[in-house]
Structures are given as structure tokens and as C-alpha cells.
Amino acid sequence: MHPLHSWKRFWKPKLQPRPRRGRAALLGGAGLAALTLTAVHAAPAPSGSAGQAATVAAMAERLYPSGAPAVVISSGLPGHYADLAAAQALAMRVGGPVLLAAGVDTLGTATQAALTALTVPRVSNHVQPVQPPAGKPTVYLVGGPAAIGQGVAQALRNQGYTVIRVGGNSRRATLEAVAARVAPPWPQAARRPGFPAAWDGYVGNPEHNAVFAVPASAPAWERNGVTWRLPEADAVPLSAPFPDLTQLGARGAPVKMTQTIGNAVGVTAVNGVIYAESDDGHLYAVDARNGRLLWEAGPTVNALMGNPVVADGLVFVTAGDTGFPFSQVLKFFLSQGKQPLVRGLGYAAVYAYNAHTGRLVWRHDFHGNAMPTPLAWDGTLYVPTGGGNLWAFDARTGQLRWKTYLGGFDSMSSPNLWTNPATGQTEIIVGTSDANHVVAVDARTGKVLWTQATTLPIFNTGMGDNSPAVDPGRGIVIQDSVIGFDPADHTVNLAIYALNAATGRMLWATKLGRGPAVPAYKAGVAMIHGGVVYVGSPVTSTLYALNEQTGQVLWTFHYPNAGPAGAGRGSPAYADGVLWSAAGSTLYALNPANGQLLGSYTPGGRFGIVNPVIVGGTMYLDNSYDWIQAVPLTRIDPHLAVPAGS
Structure with missing residues (x-):
């Protein structure tokens, strides 16, 4: 897909809803004949095809006064109403207006002038987030050469436009071509055997190792890997510098981008579909094989910063932000920490969408942010919030079952779970800030089972900012936090802890090393595999391997060219005897x-807190630049021989 196609709307959902998607449908069916009655100008529009094209052109310029990333052109001649209906749908998908060609071999004066007017002006030499790139729109011609001639297409290319014809030699062929772009067929799960059938929580499993082997019978594309990229609504060209780099520098600009434009954490892979949620306020469902957009839902009330959870035919996402209301901070300090602190400046909510259609099923709003990834278990959805509560909902209906105050607010700590083999009791485990605790709650009743506070000097939002990993077999919880801020040199340490999942008793703690107090998210999400804990530290821009039983450091790997923002926030993945990591701007094997x-x-x-998701021979990711992508494992490690099945 061409990068320009991503610029579907021009304004952030947190500031203003994006009505342009709906406005792309200018007319339909017999309504074409009535276009001359529309009061666009004071003077009446001329009659005939040229007059109708002029009226449509005037509306397009009015709807897109600062230009458009894409324009869809359909024939304005009688007998092409089916093409026009298809053009409306395509315009909704690509985020641009519909224009009419006055004849088979001519656009007409008004349409040609509108194309010029719809060029996005260059108003800055710097990257402008949430604005389409400057330049001429991509032009989609709907219909075959009998509807819009080849001479028209060539003339547009000669003028510097990128021209894509969507159509065939019949009306049916044209409708099918447009439908393939607007509403591609839904993937059949039975034909994609390597994908999981559900995604219950953060990174897909308690150990945070999102790896799914495929059988020998899986199709070749699953075994060998695929390549594609899909720009989301606010995508920035992947080669562009960070927005606000001049103002914020290399330390602040990357994290601002992660928190406001792109994807904070990794994607979800279920039944051949990649689900991704973005700070742009939208949820995306994408065909894992070819990167085609299946549907897009939103905008939501705030940024989406987690993994979409998929269970019982629904997709769950939570919306929130990183801000603190000044009044909350003031009350907290005036009370000397006794007044509970609420995180979240804007609106917050949890949404449930139909996994196949993207239709909204239910929603619940909160006081305090809802940034973490929720957790689905046994028909219940668990959502911790910046208001300090853990909420439990009926996953199908959204009815509240219970809520429990955790003693501190949650920032980005996504809940995990563990079932005690001795008692059969399942507990929800989550981190909180102020107080900085790891808390275990009975999944059935909401009763707090244990609370573990570290005696180490937590800095910043600490435990409430990081998502604990769990080893279900050994009953061990792994959590980490920045500690020991030194005001003299503004450095911190990153400490990693192991807790007994049944009691919360601390088993060991290891300090990983001092370094600068990096901006925003300062911890690293741990992954557990084969008795080893793998965790990155953005403080030192280093990946660590530790013995799970003792906390002894086994080896380290320093991420090169991490920059002052640091690297190593997302959990790595273990697949095919290789450890895979996304850090900074690079994928490592x-x-x-x-x-x-x-x-x-x-x-x-750039990758923020992104974890690789590996299915067969493909790594699926998203990033801070608001892109979803698929990368073959062999592109990262050319020496890898991807097995036929394992």
C-alpha cells in the first residue's frame, strides 16, 4: 500500500472527531441527477455531465480545504451509477473525496482544477504529525478503460500523479476489484492452523513469550514468512525524523511520538488476523497473510496503548492517557501522600467489538486512565485503571461483577494470572503505584489475597508502570522497577524481583545497573523461557538473561545506537532456538x-514497548510511527532455516 493511503483523517480523535470519513460519500445512485440542485455557489451550476462534475468538484474542495491524500474518480456519464457507488465506498476507505470525469477521454476543466486544489500544501520542512504529507493526491480511477480512458490515466501520470486503476471490463469486475480493497474476504481459521484461537492478555500468555509454531501441514506462507506494511491513520514515513525533534531533542521526541501517535506495545495474532490498537484512537483488523485491512473501528475517547484481547468472539481494548490532572497532584502533595492519586487527564473507557465485523458491542467508562491491556479469563474481563481499582466485567455483556480498590493507581501494568495447583484458586496479579506494590486478587470474588511492597527506593511510577510476567509451572512472578534516583547526576538503577505467586514473598532481587533516568516508560517487560528470565533495561540500553531461581545474571547484550531515550522496553521472544528482540529502530536475533x-x-x-509476535516464519509488529508490519524471520537472521513444523 502506498504511504499516502494512510492519511485518512486530518485531526486527532482526542481533539476532534474525524468526520471526513463519512463526508467522502458525496452522492449515490439516482442522486447524481439531482446534483445541480445543491447550493454550492450562488450561481446555478451548468447542466449535463460537465455541470455535474463541476458541482461535485466544488463540494470536494469545500470538504477538503487543505488538500487530500487521495482522490477517487468515477465516470460522470449516464449508465455508470454502479461505478459511482463503488467509488463512494473506496473513497471512504482511502480518506478522500469523489470526483467525476466529464467524459471517457477527458476529466473536464472543473475536475482537473479540483485535483490541483486538492494538493496538500507544504507549510513546513519538518514532519507534521497528524497531517498528510505535502504533495499531490494519489488518484484512483474506478472502472475499466471503457469508463475512463487510458489517455486520461496517462495524462495524469504525466502531470506527476500516482494513478491506480481499480476496475475491470465489466461492472461486476469493477465492483469485485473495489470490494477486494474495501471489504476483503475474512480469513478462514481452518486454513491458518498455526495461529492461536484466542488472546487472553498482555503478550498472549503469562510468560510473555508470543511464539506460535506451525504444523508441517500449514500453508507455505505461514511456514516461510511473509512481508508487508500497513500504515495506520496517523502514519509517519518510516524514514522520517521524529516530529518535534528540533524542539525536544533525541531524548524527548521518540517517547512523545510513542505516547501520542503510534503503537505503544505489540500486536495480537488470532485465527489468521492481526489486531492492533493505536494512539490514533483506532483498532485495526488486518489479514495476516497479505496486510489487507479487514476493518477499522473508532475513534475512541482516548489513545489505545495495549494489546487487543480476543475472546468469545469479541475484541477488547482500553483507552486512556499518561497525564495527571494538576489538581490531583496538588491534593496528593498537600496531604503528604495520604490523598489517593488518580492518573489520567482525559476520558477513559473499555470497549468490546465484534471480532469479525468491528461493530461496537458494549462500553464502560472510568475515572482514571485505562492504558493497560485487560485480561480475559473464564468469561470475565479484568481492567485495572488509574483510579486505583481492578474492575471485573461479564465479558459478553459488560455487566459489572465486582471492583476492588488496589491501594494505588495503575499506569501501564497489565494484569497477569496464576492458578494455584494445590487449591485451584486463580489470582489476578497486577502492579500499582503510590503505594508501589504487586497485588494478587481472587479472580472469582475480587478479594485481595496478598500485597508485596519492596523495601527498595522506588522511583517514578514504579510497579504500576510495568507488567508482571508469570511462570505458571514454577509459581514465580517476575516484576521490575526503576529505583534509587540520584539527584546529583540524575541516574537510576533498574531492579528486577522474583515473588512467590502463592504468597507474594520475595524470592530474590537483582540490581541490573545504573544509567540516566530515561524519559517516560523506564522499565523493561520480562519474558520467561526454560528457567531463564530475559529482560531489557532502557536505563542501560542492555538486554539481560538471568537465572529464574537465583536472579544471577547469565549474560548481557548492549543495544547499539540506542540514543538518549534508551532501548529495551519490550519483552523479547524465544523461537526456533533464537532470541528475538525489537529495540530502538532495529530487530535483533x-x-x-x-x-x-x-x-x-x-x-x-521506532519500537517503544513493542514485543515481537511470531507465528511460524513471520514476526508481526507495530511501531511508534503508526505502522503495522510483517517481517520474515530469515530477513533478521539470514542463517535461520525455518523448520517445516515444530
């Missing part, structure tokens, strides 16, 4: 036994 670099690939953009 490491030897899990010693941390030796096996290969790397830099696709562009």
Missing part, C-alpha cells in the same frame, strides 16, 4: 545461550 548477535534488520521507525 541473539543466541539465547550467550547473547551473541546472530543477525539484525532495521525496518525504519
